[in-house]
Amino acid sequence: MSERQEVRKTYKLLINGAFPRSESGRSYEVTSKKGTFLANVAQGSRKDVRDAVVAARSAQAKWWAQSAYNRGQVIYRLAEMAESRRDELAEHVALAEGRSAKDAQTRVSRSIDRIVWYAGWTDKIAQVLGSSNPVAGPFFNFSVPVPSGVVGVVAAQDSSLEGFVNAVFAPIAVGNTVVVIASELRPTPSILLGEMTATADFPAGVLNIVTGYTGEIAPTLAAHEDVDGLDLGGVANGFADELATSAAASIKRVLRAHEYDATSLRGLRAFVETSTVWHTIGQ
């Protein structure tokens, strides 16, 4: 009797809630840290990036229009989905990053807890960053944080899951939609997480993932006129300078490489604008 062969998965992009191959038809080989074959991953093109931005833009107003409570439940639902598929995530983190099973499990735990952390921020960020301003006059004056809009992210290259979670769910939690270029050499954990968003009631287009060669497609994201913010966490310094300069043409908010941790709001603050309302007071 012949041995049963596993059904292997095709790793695809996530654009507008669908999982297409690259429009270019290209793919590239991804291996484990040890060099064994893992997958032929879609090699996203500049056109894929532009399609993803269109999807993110059309989703943004809807995502922001949902109540903060509802957005929190959607992100929390992703944590529920990730918890039930944690072994699969850990296996891929271990292969991609060359870690022990135990270490990979710890990283998955931290990633899921961080998703829960972000879920809780959706309806609190305004209470921490917002204010009522005692202007010297008969006005009620208040400031609220509003999302920048569409945020382009170049995800961390080494930290294939944790880095991805932080860079992506910080902007999403505060109401942005995201186009993310996954870790070039270690994309599979982020692709898995993207698949899980499909069962977590994420509206199509809130999270869009493009895999491929960072050097080829990141400039398109950085220069795109309809991208409002850019996180260059996964880009080495020299290239990051180049992308940041290109982003300046459309006055994007740019976030350079930094450490994410639960003691800082830097990631959450990076892509919010402050909107201030003056209202008269009088009989």
Add this chain to the structure above:
Amino acid sequence: MSEDLTHSPLGSLAYDPAPESASIAHLRASYGLFIDGEFTDPVAHEQFTSLNPANEEPLASVAQASSADVDRAVVAARRAYDNVWSKTTGAERSKYLFRIARLIQERSRELAVVETLDNGKPIRESRDVDIPLAAAHFFYYAGWADKLDFAGFGPNPQPLGVAGQIIPWNFPLLMAAWKLAPALAAGNTCVLKPAETTPLSALVLAEILQQADLPPGVVNIVTGDGSTGAALVDHPGVDKIAFTGSTEVGRMIQQRVASSHKHLTLELGGKGANIVFEDAPVDEMIEGIIDGIFFNQGHVCCAGSRLLVQESVADEVLRRLLRRVDQLRVGDPLDKNTDVGAINSAPQLARIKELTAYGEAEGATRYTSSCALPDKGYWFAPTVFADVAQSHRIAREEIFGPVLSVLTFRTPEEAVAKANNSNYGLACGVWSEKGSRTLWVAERLRAGVIWANTYNRFDPTSPFGGVRESGFGREGGRHGLEAYLNV
């Protein structure tokens, strides 16, 4: 006037009954106390019966917690605090609370039926307001447990310890959520005392806490009458008392803990003014007035029980209001079409009758809905008093029933003066299309909550609570954490 609507050329437009099934409640015949993660044997306690106020039939028998029982609950809470909960990180507490929120959502239909059976409130309200808001409160505070450093109280704020929490019968599960969720998020352990007439949804919540694997002793639920509450208030092992209920009892509690180390927050009575200016959006305003006073049979501490109408539109507003009152459907709380359910208890019904009798005796003009009332159970027809003076008892005292007192005013200054002419200061409403005037009035109202062109809105992110004899401390929002932090 109701005949115009129910008899048309097409036949009767009256609603057919649409009752929810009482069997969904899955109530047990008897309940013990929930102490240290387990239900005690009901046989071990004196028992009392929780009635369905809509038909006076018994629902379940419930344990009367003695002071020894309260002591065991406080000891369990202290042990859980020392050994488990104070060592549990915010991130882990957070996940317990998210679980509880999800379990409430999962069992929401059952909880809604339990609440309606035990309290008498319409199923439409328990289903659409009480239960979803209870889940939302746990969800919201779940998210604070791992973010306390950002709550604005300085770095690393610490919990108080063991919280004793005493809640009223008007929103039984919701009040349990308002108390437990912020307390647990902040890192306290709890002993909760539900109201004597509405203990059942808290006991279902105890089952939910078991399903959530909340560590034993972190939440303890002791049912009983006022003596149980008094034992909790007096217990030396309690660090914090949070009470929602009448100003009379709140005053007594404040006196009893005045010379102790105990922290205290009080959410007490109210006599909310709903202020209507002549430019108010009419249809929304009429619905808002109705909702403000007849929501939950007027058993709402922040009810808009004093309507202040600008004189120029007073006749028109009263005419429309009475027409609408006559259309309210009063009856079986389990019927999905019911607007106004049963009064929660015989003593409460007696109090409403007493105060409304004073209303007539003191010279106000009484209008009572022509609705038919069921033969059994505790019922009071929606009632409006016009020509009310500020000195009348029905303008000064909290009736806590479906009774509205209508007064008039001419200028914004007079509206503010009349609204503030109360010992209470919980909530007010302002109805006007002119935002600047609404804000001008709001600045001058002495009340913890002010609703503009709406009434009786609640949200876990929004602080709720009163000033003056309506109490102190806030529940909800970032501010709600302060009540359970040593800051």
